[in-house]
Amino acid sequence: MPQAEPPRMRGKVRSARSIPSLHGLTEMAARERAYHDLRYRILTGRLAPGTTLLETELAGLLSLSRTPVREAVIKLEEEGLVEVRPRHGVTIKALSLQDFANILDTYSALEVRAYELVAARGLTPEQTRLLERMVEDMETATATGDIARWSDLDDEFHAEIVSLCGNQRLQTALNAFWGQQYRARMMILPLRPLPDESNAEHRAVLDALKLGDRDLTRERQNAHRDRADKQQLELLRRSLGSSGLA
Amino acid sequence: MPQAEPPRMRGKVRSARSIPSLHGLTEMAARERAYHDLRYRILTGRLAPGTTLLETELAGLLSLSRTPVREAVIKLEEEGLVEVRPRHGVTIKALSLQDFANILDTYSALEVRAYELVAARGLTPEQTRLLERMVEDMETATATGDIARWSDLDDEFHAEIVSLCGNQRLQTALNAFWGQQYRARMMILPLRPLPDESNAEHRAVLDALKLGDRDLTRERQNAHRDRADKQQLELLRRSLGSSGLA
DNA sequence: CTTCACACCAATGTATACATAAGCCGACCG
DNA sequence: CGGTCGGCTTATGTATACATTGGTGTGAAG
Known part of the structure; x- marks a missing residue:
């Protein structure tokens, strides 16, 4: 699982992350x-x-x-x-609720670690500016109620930070798990409440990153993922009542 | 990377984990x-x-x-x-020091999460007994200076706990990364000091698991991995001076 | 009517054949 | 003498052919 996919795809279909345009x-x-x-x-x-x-x-x-x-x-x-x-x-493959939970668990563990590494490496001024701007964009999207756009930006934000972690294997593993949770995420997208909490947490995490405080970053990002994961699981549970298919 | 390898191999060559006997x-x-x-x-x-x-x-x-x-x-x-x-x-592939560090980072993040899940699920009496016995065996091996045996037991101990986490995808990912760090581990084996610290930490982690205390488990296992990873990196650094090949 | 067994069929797993294209070497030109 | 262009060789990537094996369906017997 680790180690693959050097070919960077351009194009954007839904997310900037990893669904290539097939272009x-x-x-x-x-x-x-x-x-x-x-x-x-x-x-x-x-x-x-x-x-x-x-x-x-x-x-x-x-x-x-x-x-x-x-x-x-x-x-x-x-x-x-x-x-x-x-x-x-x-x-x-269809994803059961349990599958989705397992994927999120694994994904989050990896992502938190990636964030820690970024904190340890520190952000350049340009990186800081970019991330701050993304946070602002997400807040704008929230204000205008554009959840789909918010979701894309959220993906980009997380992906951007992860890309700074300097650990290629970790990134590759993250990408694989990201692909697995994507379908479920898309499915529950319309059910999501306004992501005010996420926006606040993003700011908090970004602040910790700017401080270069590894422990604080871990703590905050871990809390963010925990809450977000639980919320998503709950939405998915509602949306398919544990039947299966995601 | 997730999801593969259902075929459980028997046999033991070095570790019970995942080097099949080719038998x-x-x-x-x-x-x-x-x-x-x-x-x-x-x-x-x-x-x-x-x-x-x-x-x-x-x-x-x-x-x-x-x-x-x-x-x-x-x-x-x-x-x-x-x-x-x-x-x-x-x-x-040869492993550079940086590669090894990246692998350990990723591996540890996953393993800590696996331990957390085990804590959340709780241990049965039989599982507890087995794990306690493994800790004792490791202490015995340490006392007799049998580092190779200790290393095998250590692998088995970690693998045993991981196998209880109930998240197949997480386990599969762990196995892949385990394979990557294996060679480097073997290489520095003879250089390792007596693992008294590890033994103590194992006991501490096992206690946390027995309590079913997820946060405590995370904290302790995280500390254990952190220290052990740093130590191993240092040994590897000494053993190949940053040249390459592992 | 149900169950077991045998035979047939088809999908996979493996081997091989073929096309493509990249590296390498030599020759020729500057 | 050095550099560059071009052709040849060969490893890979893809297609296809072949064998194996497991599943399914039918038929007969209990």
Whole structure:
């Protein structure tokens, strides 16, 4: 899980983070194309959870041979997005409430550590300015009630900080888990209350980062994630009553 | 990185954790065989860091065709154990001091979270007994100066606790990072001082776990990892002066 | 009617064949 | 003598062919 994905994607479909636009997709190598294309379709719901496809069908879908598709599927399986059952094809994984909780737990543990590292390294003036501006933008979005935009900015904010941590392996692991929680996040997006608490917590965390205070950063970010995770779990619980599919 | 490796391996070569004995290796499917075989050779140093082999050579080495070998190599690359450079073959990665630090950082963040989860879930009497006995065994090994045995027990102790956390994704991620730090750990093994501090900390952590006190567990385990990680980094620094290869 | 067994089929896992493109070497030109 | 251009070699990436194995369906027996 660690260590992969050097190719930085541009483009923005939903989040700046890691859903590529599929824009320059034709010029990619076949395996990468298969991987990104399938990941995109899964994360955006174009391939719904529960869907099962044979390797041959996937290959047909992407107009490729089975070989690169298979390799892409292996990666997706390691990321936890699909399940392959040897004689039954690959199934797009549904997320149970428990799955979502597990993912958030792991993701948060990693993210808090990333923040700690950033605090220890310190912020440059430019980085500080950028992050402050993002916080302001989120507050603006909140004020105008644009939750979708807020969510995107939130992703960018977290991703921006994580990108400063200087630990590539940690970042790669974070990206994988981020991909897993993405669908559930999108699902509960419309249910979210105005994120005033998050905005305040972001400011608090940013202050701790600016101070370069590692312990304070850990404490605050940990609290932020804890609260946010619990809230999201609650929303998801309501939104699917523990049935399954995310 | 999350989510993989259901097949529980038996056998013990060095650690109970995740270096399979390669014992029933012949009856495995080719891809799995390639993966486990290569991983084994890398972790035990039979394939030294820096070694570069072509896909064809690997295939020959394992008496397989390139296809399953290639798939295994993809997994190993995602785990960060090898690097593939498109026209230059796959290279067994060396670990720099910085790499090792990054791995430990990530690993520790995950492990602490796993411990927290165990604390929250609570220990059964049997689990408590087992863990207490392991602590005692470690103390015995320390008393007799058997550092290698202590190290194995330490691995087992940590692995045992992690296995109780109830979060499969977290465990899988931990296993991947564990594999990465294994070589460096083995390398500095003979340099380690008597682990009296670790023994005391293990007791303290176990006490916190028995109390089911999540915050206390986090605090203590975090302190334990912090200290142990720093110590290991220092040993590694001494042992290779920042040259590279681990 | 239910259950067990056998045979057939098809999907995967593996091997191989082929195309592409990158590195390397040599030759030629400046 | 050095640098650059071009062709050749070869490793990889992809496609395809083949074998294996497990699942399913049918039929017969209890």
